[in-house]
Amino acid sequence: THSHLDHIACLPFILDSVGDQRNTPLTMHATQATQDIIRKHIFNWQIWPDFSEIPSPENPFLRFNTIEVGKSLVIGERSITALPANHTVPAVGYQLQDLSSGASMVFSGDTTTCDPLWEMVNAIDNLRYLIIEAAFPDSERELAKLSKHFCPSLLLEELAKLESDPDIYVTHAKPGMFKQIEAELLRGAGRRRINMLAAESVFEF
Ligand SMILES: [Zn+2]
Ligand SMILES: [Zn+2]
Structure with a gap:
């Protein structure tokens, strides 16, 4: 729903825990604005690795799907x-x-x-x-x-x-x-x- 920590706190750990046990990327459905904030402030290689490039950009643990209000x-x-x-x-x-x-x-x-x-x-x-x-x-x-x-x-x-x-x-x-x-x-x-x-x-x- 939005980027505040109480709503996303487990997301980095889900990826770390089960990313290698899945056959397909975990898809995060979010608005572009929310994705931008989470990419910039969480999956930035400083707070946490960018799992949209791990283990490879072609076959990552995480992918983003952009949603829009009303769609x-x-x-x-x-x-x-x-x-x-x-x-x-x-x-x-x-x-x-x-x-x-x-x-x-x-x-x-x-x-x-x-x-x-x-x-x-x-x-x-x-x-x-x-x-x-x-x-x-x-x-x-x-x-x-x-x-x-x-x-x-x-x-x-x-x-x-x-x-x-x-x-x-x-x-x-x-x-x-x-x-x-x-x-x-x-x-x-x-x-x-x-x-x-x-x-x-x-x-x-
Ligand atoms: Zn909030
Ligand atoms: Zn809240």
Whole structure:
């Protein structure tokens, strides 16, 4: 979704661990802007080797595929479409659609208030699940805005723009603030079905 360390930290180690056990390169699907940042600051031979040239440029461990907002990528039975997001670095969310059932889930990635996101989400038929973030509690609403995240009150205001009625799962809560963020969300949820996203959750659709 974007280049921040909490979202890419394992990528260099995945390549180091399993690169030589695969027959094909691991493909990183990302916008050009995100690729540029990761190439410049991670796979630059200083922080980590450039695995798009290892073991050889013709047959590397890593290759990049450029995605664009609104464009879909089909992998097997699933279609993945990049959605707009509004964060401090170039960022996207994703719609994941099962091509046989037609049902979808949306993952926001890191974002704050973003009208173009809701325009695209409201055009999705049969949206079953929305996974969205709330990184801060309401006592840090200004920090949430500055760092372009959500706190519960900002998120609940934003959800007024959502026209469908998916199950909503909230992620990215600071561990020490988890209970507070959960309580604030549940207090304001109204008719929305909102839960905190638990580790090892399985979504079927
Ligand atoms: Zn971020
Ligand atoms: Zn993050």
